[in-house]
Amino acid sequence: MKRLLFAFLLGALFLPFQAEATHILGGDIQYKYVGDSTGVTGQYRIKLVIYREQSGVGLGTAQTVTINAPSCNLTTNVTCSLAQPEFSAASLGAYDCIPQGSTGSFFSPMVNIYVGYVTLTQICNDYVMYWQSCCRPFGVTGIANSGGAGFYFEAELNNTLGYNSAPAFVSIPLSYICTGGYINYLQNAYEKDGDSINYELIPAREFAWGNGGVSVGYAAGFTYLQPIHTDPAGPFTLNTQTGNITFIANTQETSVIAIRVNEYRFDSTYLFWEKVGSSNREIQVSVAANCNPIVNQGVKLDQNAPGVTLRPDGKQQVEYKCLDSTVMLYFTLSVEVVSISPDGSDFRLTAPNGQPIPIQKLVPFPNVNGETDSMRVKLFKPLSMNGEYYLYSKVGNDGNTLLNKCGKAMDEFDTIVLLVNDCVNLDMQLTNVSIDEDKRPHIYWKIDPATFPSFLFNNFRIYRSGDGGANWNQITSLTDSAQRDWVDNTLGAADVDGKSYRYYVEAIINGLQQPPTNTVKSIWLRGDMSNTASIPSVWTDYNGWNNPMYQVEFGRGIAGQPGVYIWEDYGASQLDTFVTVEYPNLPPGQYSIRVRTHNPTRLQDTAYSNWIEFGEPVPPIPPIDTVIVPNVVTPNGDGVNDGFRIQGAMSYSSGRYLMIMNRYGKVVYENDAYDNANPWKGEDNRGNKLADGVYFYILRLDDNPNSAHLELTGNVTLLSN
Missing domain, CATH: 2.60.40.10 (Immunoglobulins)
Known part of the structure; x- marks a missing residue:
C-alpha cells in the first residue's frame, strides 16, 4: 500500500512537466527587465535555453515557465515561444575536442531558445521562475538511473530594491572533452545593472517541491561539488568570483554540473548587501578517453592563416614590414584565454642577429566562452632589421604554455619565422682616427641619414684595441644621435707615443646591435x-x-x-x-x-x-751685474778715471743708452749703444773738449733674456787737470 501511495504522489508531482519532452541535456533560465523600453511597468522578458538529445521527442514551439512568490501569494504560468528554429550544438563547437559516436559523445545536442514576457507589479522578495520536464537521457553516469530522472532549473527575483535583470549566461552550457586536458571552463555571466555577482555549485534538480527543486540522485562516487572524476594534479575547482571551472578529467564518463550565479545589491538604508536575483544553469559534461587527433597536438598555429607559408624545414613563415610593432597569431583550435600570460612571457622573439626582443603584452580576442582563435603579439619596439626573426613558445610566468580549448598544452619552442626584408641597412663608416696635439686619439664617423632611423636610436658604443686587434674593450657609450666624433680622453701623451690604437663604432638601434663600422688605427711614429x-x-x-x-x-x-x-x-x-x-x-x-x-x-x-x-741645448742666460756709476771723470792720461766707465753696464745685452747734459740742460753727449770699451772722456759728440764742471746724465739699460730694465739719473764732475 505504501508503494502504491508513493507511486501516486510521484506521478502527481510530474503532472506539471512539459508533456513527453524527454532527453533533456542541459540549459539555463534568466530574465531581463524591459519595462523601461516597452512602456509597460513591471514587464520582464524571460529567456529559456534548453539542450535536448536529438534522438528524443522534440520540445515543440512553446514551453511554460512557472512563477511563484509565496510571500505575495502569487502563482502564474508564462508561455515562452520558440524564438528561432531548433539547431544543432555542433555549430557551437560541441565536437571540437572529441568525436561524436561510440568513441566520444553518445549525445547529439539540439539547441532550443524560448522567449516570453510577464508583468510583475507586486513587490516580493521571493519570486522564483522555474521550468521542469521529464526526462533525462539514459547513459548519464553521474546520475543514478538517469533515464528516470526529471529536469528542473530556476531563476530568482527580489524586487524590493527596485526592478532587476538577472545575470545572463553568455557562454555555452555544454562541455564535450577528453581525459588528460587541463580544462578551463568559463561560466561567463553578464550583469547589466552594476550589481555584484558570485558563482556557486548547487545540486542538479529534477522537479519542483515547495519553492525549489529536489536534488537528483547522484551515482556512487559523484556529488554536486565533485561531479567529475579528476586527476589529483587537477581537482575540480570553481572560482566563485570569475565563474571559471578548472579540472583534469581522468575517466570516460558523462555527468552534470549545476551552477548558480547570485546577484547582490547594496541596501543604502540598512547598509548591507541584499540578494536581488539569481540565474541557474545545468551543464552536461561528456568525457571521452581519446581526443580528436588535432587536439592532442596541443596549441598549433594555423598554417592556412593569412600570409603564412610553409618552409622546407616545416616551420611556418610570415612576411612583415620593417617597423611593424605587432604580430598576429592564428590557431587551428581556440585557446583558453586564462592560459595566456598577459605580460607576454608565453613567447620569446629573437632578432636575426640572435638578440632577444622584448614582448610587451599578448592581446587575445576572447569569445563568450573565454576562448580565442587569434592573438596579437605587441612588441616594445618595432621590427627594424632585415632577416629572420624567430617567435617561439615557452612556459610563461603563469607556469604554463598556451592551452587549447580542450586543455592540451602548446609544445615549448614551437616556432614561427617572421621574415623582414624591406629595412634599409644602417650605412655607418669610421672615417678617421687622428692624434690631437700629441695627447689623445680623436675618432670621427659618418652616417648616411637615409639609413638612420634616429627616432629608434639608443646609443653609440666605441670600442678600442691596443694589442693589434686581439682584444677589444668598449670604452664609452654615447646617447646623442647627432654626435659624429669623440676624443679618447682616457689616453695621454705617453700612451700615443708608445703604440698604435685601433677603433670601431657600433650603433644600437631599437635595442639591437647594428653591424659595426670598419676598424681604423692611429698612426704611430718612432x-x-x-x-x-x-x-x-x-x-x-x-x-x-x-x-x-x-x-x-x-x-x-x-x-x-x-x-x-x-x-x-x-x-x-x-x-x-x-x-x-x-x-x-x-x-x-x-x-x-x-x-x-x-x-x-x-x-x-x-x-x-x-x-x-x-x-x-740653449746656453744659460748670463745674470746681470750690479750697476755702479762713477761721479768723477779725469781724462788726463794717468790711467785713473780717464773715462766714464759704468761698472756692470755691459751685462745688459739688449740696450745701453747714455745722455749727458750741461748745467743749462743742453745735451752735450748722447749714445744709444754705449760701451765701456769706448767711454765718454769729457768731449761732446763732435770730439770737442768740454769745460770742467758738473754735468748731468740719464742712463737706460735693458736685458731681454732676464727681462730687466734699469734707468738711472745723476751727476758727474769733469776735471781735466
Missing part, C-alpha cells in the same frame, strides 16, 4: 734619436682610406711656449712609411717631427701621428 742631426723615422701605415700619401712635418718651437711649434713640410709627400729627417747645425731650441695624411676624396679628413720631440 725615431732613432741617437743623432738629432739625422733622425731615421718610421710609422705605422694608415688604413682610414686607400693609398694614403704621407707628409712629414718639421716643427720649430716657440720660445717661452712649451709644446707650441711652427710647422713646415719636410720633403715631398710619399707612399713610404719611413724617412730620415736631416737638419744639421740646428740652433739651440725645441723641435718636433710628425706625419700627416689626408683623404683625397674627403678633404676635411686629416690624420696626424704622435710627435717626436727633441731639443738642442
